[in-house]
Amino acid sequence: MKRILVFALFLATYVGFAQGPKVLIVTAHPDDETMFPATIFKITHEMKGTADLALITDASGGYNGLVASSYYGKNLTDSATGRIYLPLLRKKELFCSGEVMGIRNFFFFDQIDDFYQLDPLPFLAGQRWDIDFCDRKLDKILKDGQYDYVFCLIPSAEQHAHHKTASILALRAVQRMREGNRPVILGGRSLNKNYTYSFSQLEAYPETKISSTAPVFYFDRSFGFGENNQHSYMIVADWVKACHKSQSGDMNNSMHKGELETFWYFDLNGNNKVESTKAFFEDLRKSGFPTK
Template sequence: MNSILAVLVVIAHPDDETIFAGFIHSLVHKIKANVDLVCITNGEGGFRYSAPSEYLYDNLQLSNENIGRQHLPRIRKQELLASGKILGIRKFFFFDQSDLKYDRNVDIVFAELWNKEIIIQLLEQVIKTGNSTHGYDIMLIMLPSIESHGHHTASGLLALETIERLQRNKSTTIKIPTVIGGSEFILNQLPTYPSNRLAEISSILPNEFRFNRTWKLSNTTDIPDYQTIVIWTCSEHKSQGGLIVETLTTYAREYEQYFYFSINNELDNQTRIQLIQLIFNQLADIHQYNTGNVLQRQ
């Protein structure tokens, strides 16, 4: 890559970036990419997990719903900024949509919780101007899944719909990023999301890419691996008391999995997939000092 790689990450809540922590950290610190981040909600719904951290935040009763919803948007924004400092995120865009309740039904999210059109307009604006006139090469989103939090899936679907609208406009002045989706779950087969065609994974191989969290951060044998980066970022979200335990148990993994969407093929089915391959190949080459740790590409 002759120019600086520019990546836009789109997440639903402050703390969702931890799902992609290894990959994001390596993009910034190994490939020297510019990584910016969009957070769609204000995180106010996290009050359920806030009791252990109350003494850290002026003894506010954050686990009380009314108090938590009042103060958590400010607190969680600062937590995300601290996590982003570890990862090396350059710019943050906060859309401040309501984080009212957990629901896997994205139709309810769009009908009752979020302003869908405003989010798409804001995403379009970030894509057009967030990296000045240079645009973004890649957009990393949360992979839509029927098993996931509805906000996670909704954020991914809105990002994909934004890309589709930009494609339809056929503007020659807007750089449309290549979209990949990161999974919060360990997947042993190709993901599907039948209710929305935009979430279809490309049939062109390779369509899955993996980042190995057990890679060492440097060639010094006693240096920790990327699992350490993941825990560091989780530890910044102190208002979300169960995040570290959840990351070490329910969502423990050796690899981060990323999938290539069919929507990318609407513009170019060669140079776009080649860019993603190049990035993951480059990361594998950079980490060659990890004996026995070879990035798996499918």
């Protein structure tokens, strides 16, 4: 009996160390995940973790595919055509992106991807999206998933209202959880190494406040390694961007740009998880092909 108990304890300890981090990504549109694809790739492929993705809109917007119109044989710059074909096309593209990143599950909320605007209030107030449905679904996903981290986009003032709303939905969902069960929620954005961008809070939304004591975490996807340093994780970001052919204009502009995948630590996480988050990013940089 004693040997059995010792073996069971060893097995439980081994499984605990063997299991990598569990991450939920909450975004508004297919292609929003291009802000941090190398980080997700390393989590799923090299840290042996898991990543799921919750997509809030139905992906029926984004008439950005001038070259993609030739590829798909449809005028994807026309809104009427886009409303018909983009929801399926863009979800297929997201599956392609997810295959590269190693996404395990996709959760589709299918809220209207209406038009570009900056004010998140009509969405959060339930005038444009079914917020009660979104809240209930996010609550269940978080409860069932028992995630270590939630990644969303930084909800800065110049961002699309859909981006801001999706991030606020994620923040509020984490807030509703019991404190001991909450994952760490981080706001991500890709930036160049010489960036001057900063973010502290979206006005009128206190849940978006960034911790004043936590550092900005980052992964340098441009760091070279291998023969003649000709390899880097920039290629992973490019693989992911290339999946989103319907957005050929935006993706063309972003190819092989944005060396840093940066993450801001929201104040609602509390100070007691800063050190474990530091350790997570250190482990991420050391995994696979180590980077600085």
